[in-house]
Amino acid sequence: GENVEQHPSTLSVQEGDSAVIKCTYSDSASNYFPWYKQELGKRPQLIIDIRSNVGEKKDQRIAVTLNKTAKHFSLHITETQPEDSAVYFCAANKNTGFQKLVFGTGTRLLVSP
Amino acid sequence: DTAVSQTPKYLVTQMGNDKSIKCEQNLGHDTMYWYKQDSKKFLKIMFSYNNKELIINETVPNRFSPKSPDKAHLNLHINSLELGDSAVYFCASSQRNTEAFFGQGTRLTVV
Numbered sequence: 001g002e003n004v005e006q007h008p009s010t011l012s013v014q015e016g017d018s019a020v021i022k023c024t025y026s027d028s029a030s031n032y033f034p035w036y037k038q039e040l041g042k043r044p045q046l047i048i049d050i051r052s053n054v055g056e057k058k059d060q061r062i063a064v065t066l067n068k069t070a071k072h073f074s075l076h077i078t079e080t081q082p083e084d085s086a087v088y089f090c091a092a093n094k095n096t097g098f099q100k101l102v103f104g105t106g107t108r109l110l111v112s113p
Numbered sequence: 114d115t116a117v118s119q120t121p122k123y124l125v126t127q128m129g130n131d132k133s134i135k136c137e138q139n140l141g142h143d144t145m146y147w148y149k150q151d152s153k154k155f156l157k158i159m160f161s162y163n164n165k166e167l168i169i170n171e172t173v174p175n176r177f178s179p180k181s182p183d184k185a186h187l188n189l190h191i192n193s194l195e196l197g198d199s200a201v202y203f204c205a206s207s208q209r210n211t212e213a214f215f216g217q218g219t220r221l222t223v224v
Contacts, residue, residue, distance in 0.1 A: 032210045043203065043215040044156070087154050093210055099144045099163050101205075101213050103156040 002027040004092050006104030014112055019077045021107045023090035026071070030092040033073045035064060036103075038087045047088075048075070080111045116140050119204045119216035126194055127224055134189045134219045136204030145187035146213065147179060148203040156203070162187050163209070194223045 003026040013019050025033075034049035050057045050064045050073065057064050061080075066073040077084055090104040119136040126132050138145065144163035148156050160179045161168040167179060176192045187206075191198060201220050207213040 034212060038154075043217050045215070046212045049212060089156060091213075099207065099209060100158060100161050100168060101146065101207065102158060103148075106154050106156070108154070 002030060002092055002094075002100065002102045004090060004102050004104040006090050006107060008107060009105065010108045010110070012110045012112065013080050015080060015082060017080055017111075019080050019084070019109055019111075021075045021088055021090070021109075022072065023074070023092075023104050024070075024072050025092040027092070027094060028068075028071065029094045032093045033064070033066060034091050034093075034101075035062075035075050036089045036091065038089065038106075040086075044089060077109075080109075082111050082113050085109055085111045117204060117206050117214045117216040119202075119219055121219060122217060123220050123222075125222045125224065128194055128196060130194050131190070131192045132194060132221070133191070134202055134204075134221075136187050136189070136216055138185055138204075138206040138214070140206055140208075140214060142206040142208050142214075143184060144207050144209060145181070145184075146205045146207075147187065147189050148205060148215075150201040150203060150218070152200070160187075160189075191221075194221075196223050199223045 006023045031052035036044035037047045038044040061078050063076045088107045093101045117138045147159040159173045178190045181187045201218045203218050204216040205213045
């Protein structure tokens, strides 16, 4: 089955700095890679996603890159703000057979003013 | 209207009791999930239910049993609750290989 590893587990940056979170997946059949943000006491919510036919996707200050060969994908947040502080999860899924959205272990991002 | 709703939001119960958590989605999605989030914030998939096929995560004790009366509902029943079952349980739904929407979570505390 799919296994998703995520690093780092915690990340502290100063406001305005960039933050990068990295994930690796094990199932080469996975083709959908969403990223979720979970604020304290709230539900996880999608912030950006990428499919395996695309290498990079950007939405304002956030971007995701995908390296299918290496089975790596990363989240990049530029010009971080205190409100970016949250736990971020990567995930992987495939479009064949049963659906099983598997999450990474999460990264706690702290942005200090 | 809430897309994915689960009840109750909080559940405090004694060891050994049986409890249920209900989940409903009004998005017309064909896949529903149950996740357990422990104190370390790990989101572990427990069950995936799509196209009338229930996929059970083999690490989930058989005290946990999902029940889906129809595509819009996936309830979670837990027998003989243990202290280690204390966690936040999230229901989620998605259309095949697209964004999953989460419910607000149920914080279960077993005392």
